[in-house]
Amino acid sequence: MKRWFGWGSAQTDYPLPETARGYLEDWLGPLPTLPPADLESTLAGVPVSELPHHSLIHTEPETRLRHARGQSLPDWVALSHNRVNTFPDGVAFPESTEELSPLLAFAQEQGAVVIPYGGGTSVVGHINPLPDSGPNLTISLEKLDQLTKLDEYSHLAEFEAGVTGPALEAALEPYGYTLGHFPQSFEYSTLGGWIASRSSGQQSYYYGRIEDLFAGGEVETPRGKLVLPTFPASAAGPDLREWVLGSEGRLGVIAKAQVRIRPRPQKEGFYGVFFPSWESGSDALRTLTQSGIPVSMLRLSNPLETETTLILSGKSWIDLADRGLRLIGQGDQRCLLIFGVTGSPQLTALARRRTRAICRSFGGVFVGEIVGRTWEKSRFYSPYLRNTLWEAGVAVDTLETALPWAQVSEASRAIPGSISSAIEQFDEKALVMTHLSHVYQDGASIYTTFLFRRTADPDQLLERWGAMKKAASQEIQAFGGTISHQHGVGVDHKTYLPAEKGSLGMEAIRSAAGTFDPDGILNPGKLFD
Numbered sequence: 001m002k003r004w005f006g007w008g009s010a011q012t013d014y015p016l017p018e019t020a021r022g023y024l025e026d027w028l029g030p031l032p033t034l035p036p037a038d039l040e041s042t043l044a045g046v047p048v049s050e051l052p053h054h055s056l057i058h059t060e061p062e063t064r065l066r067h068a069r070g071q072s073l074p075d076w077v078a079l080s081h082n083r084v085n086t087f088p089d090g091v092a093f094p095e096s097t098e099e100l101s102p103l104l105a106f107a108q109e110q111g112a113v114v115i116p117y118g119g120g121t122s123v124v125g126h127i128n129p130l131p132d133s134g135p136n137l138t139i140s141l142e143k144l145d146q147l148t149k150l151d152e153y154s155h156l157a158e159f160e161a162g163v164t165g166p167a168l169e170a171a172l173e174p175y176g177y178t179l180g181h182f183p184q185s186f187e188y189s190t191l192g193g194w195i196a197s198r199s200s201g202q203q204s205y206y207y208g209r210i211e212d213l214f215a216g217g218e219v220e221t222p223r224g225k226l227v228l229p230t231f232p233a234s235a236a237g238p239d240l241r242e243w244v245l246g247s248e249g250r251l252g253v254i255a256k257a258q259v260r261i262r263p264r265p266q267k268e269g270f271y272g273v274f275f276p277s278w279e280s281g282s283d284a285l286r287t288l289t290q291s292g293i294p295v296s297m298l299r300l301s302n303p304l305e306t307e308t309t310l311i312l313s314g315k316s317w318i319d320l321a322d323r324g325l326r327l328i329g330q331g332d333q334r335c336l337l338i339f340g341v342t343g344s345p346q347l348t349a350l351a352r353r354r355t356r357a358i359c360r361s362f363g364g365v366f367v368g369e370i371v372g373r374t375w376e377k378s379r380f381y382s383p384y385l386r387n388t389l390w391e392a393g394v395a396v397d398t399l400e401t402a403l404p405w406a407q408v409s410e411a412s413r414a415i416p417g418s419i420s421s422a423i424e425q426f427d428e429k430a431l432v433m434t435h436l437s438h439v440y441q442d443g444a445s446i447y448t449t450f451l452f453r454r455t456a457d458p459d460q461l462l463e464r465w466g467a468m469k470k471a472a473s474q475e476i477q478a479f480g481g482t483i484s485h486q487h488g489v490g491v492d493h494k495t496y497l498p499a500e501k502g503s504l505g506m507e508a509i510r511s512a513a514g515t516f517d518p519d520g521i522l523n524p525g526k527l528f529d
């Protein structure tokens with residue numbers, strides 16, 4: 001059963017290793033003990049639904065609460081402190097894509113707002129009903145999860161858009177295929193959500209981002225069905241898929257999507273390399289990507305993320321490896337790279353060999369498969385640590401951008417620096433760490449995680465979080481970086497979008513939404529006002 005508050009299944013826990021508490025208290029100060037979130041009292045706050053009865057719409061308080069918030073830090077604060085002040089008035093669970101159009105028509109008749117809902121894993125407020133928006137109807141795609149077509153000859157598969165990562169891969173596996181889209185939220189996020197928020201998987205370097213994998217599909221809009229035919233490529237004017245990618249539920253409900261699939265790889269391996277410094281590691285990554293070496297994944301942690309990862313993983317062999325590295329002269333500035341190779345035995349052997357050689361030329365020490373295997377095993381499990389930390393009195397959030405290589409080095413210091421400075425005004429400290437992932441020939445995504453102490457007062461907590469988020473977002477924009485490489489815009493990044501798109505660009509986005517949804521019933525207040 002999925003937790004009503006926090007990440008993931010209620011049956012899965014990520015216990016905090018013994019050494020971790022002391023480490024966190026050294027950084028942040030004594031951790032507070034706070035009462036747990038309480039389902040009963042939160043349910044008591046769910047108001048009477050404003051929607052009339054409809055056979056496809058559920059209005060029980062618990063269903064509405066479970067679809068009221070996503071996974072952003074303000075969402076966690078609202079749920080954990082009984083501060084949820086807006087709920088969907090009903091949640092529809094269509095069982096066939098034909099039911100989407102009547103549901104949109106019903107919402108329109110009722111003057112209701114429609115929020116398309118995939119897995120609810122948004123970290124930027126995408127699926128939250130907003131105050132004063134009238135009745136809200138959330139349409140969950142949960143039951144639309146079938147593989148509807150498979151063209152093995154062309155390596156194309158069509159799915160209903162509510163399919164989650166594991167269900168999608170399980171449907172392809174018997175035929176020997178994979179989509180290869182593995183965001184860390186893989187367990188719960190959906191194909192429709194990936195498209196609507198321009199998601200990026202951990203091995204996007206090999207398989208491509210969702211915009212490379214999304215080949216066509218059907219979108220149900222208030223003005224009818226938008227059909228996006230699948231072509232290998234087309235020069236027939238602007239590509240309408242681009243309107244749907246990143247549309248964040250404002251253009252229509254993605255009902256079905258055709259995706260480009262690949263044969264399951266014959267071989268896959270993940271390996272660790274320690275670099276003596278951040279500069280040597282990031283130079284190696286740039287060289288690797290610009291030399292076109294066919295790795296499938298690269299993730300370089302800065303010194304603090306390297307140290308914190310080693311401590312929070314609580315593995316004794318890591319201690320041993322750590323001592324070994326110190327013996328060969330790698331000290332506190334060492335940075336861990338995890339790299340992956342995927343494909344045929346010949347290709348993976350070549351990629352591994354060439355990657356090792358380039359890393360070595362930048363002072364990297366190859367430490368074999370154990371670190372990589374540990375990362376692989378916990379790649380979808382580590383979000384559960386956020387639950388444990390929250391219970392231990394620590395709030396965690398992440399933010400990300402992408403920048404050209406020429407800015408990467410400076411920005412990857414300045415962004416964490418801006419977060420640390422912002423929290424100092426409250427006489428508090430944050431543990432701020434960064435990694436590079438999703439590397440490209442021309443640049444990389446800088447992904448920053450920050451941990452800070454929770455407080456009993458939710459307003460105080462939000463004030464601190466808001467100050468750090470704002471400082472980092474402004475720093476990102478000062479470097480000319482995008483406000484989001486993979487999380488999307490939602491509510492939390494909305495104010496930063498005009499600087500990126502320009503006023504003409506924003507007008508074009510608004511008018512496209514207006515074409516498909518002239519009455520503005522679809523997810524208003526997200527992406528733009």
Ligand SMILES: Cc1cc2nc3c(=O)[nH]c(=O)nc-3n(C[C@H](O)[C@H](O)[C@H](O)COP(=O)(O)OP(=O)(O)OC[C@H]3O[C@@H](n4cnc5c(N)ncnc54)[C@H](O)[C@@H]3O)c2cc1C
Pocket residue numbers: 007070071115116117118119120121122123126127141161162182183184185188189190191192193194195196197198199200201202247248249250252253254255383486487488523526
């Ligand atoms: C622990 C954790 C790790 C994460 N890791 C990654 C990562 O590695 N890479 C990454 O890209 N993201 C990541 N995310 C962010 C999030 O998972 C992605 O944004 C994901 O694509 C959202 O998918 P979803 O199905 O949960 O969509 P939801 O959260 O349900 O919705 C997101 C947006 O898409 C719209 N939407 C959803 N389905 C449809 C549909 N069928 N039609 C129209 N609009 C729709 C919604 O209206 C909303 O605006 C992570 C989040 C968490 C909590």
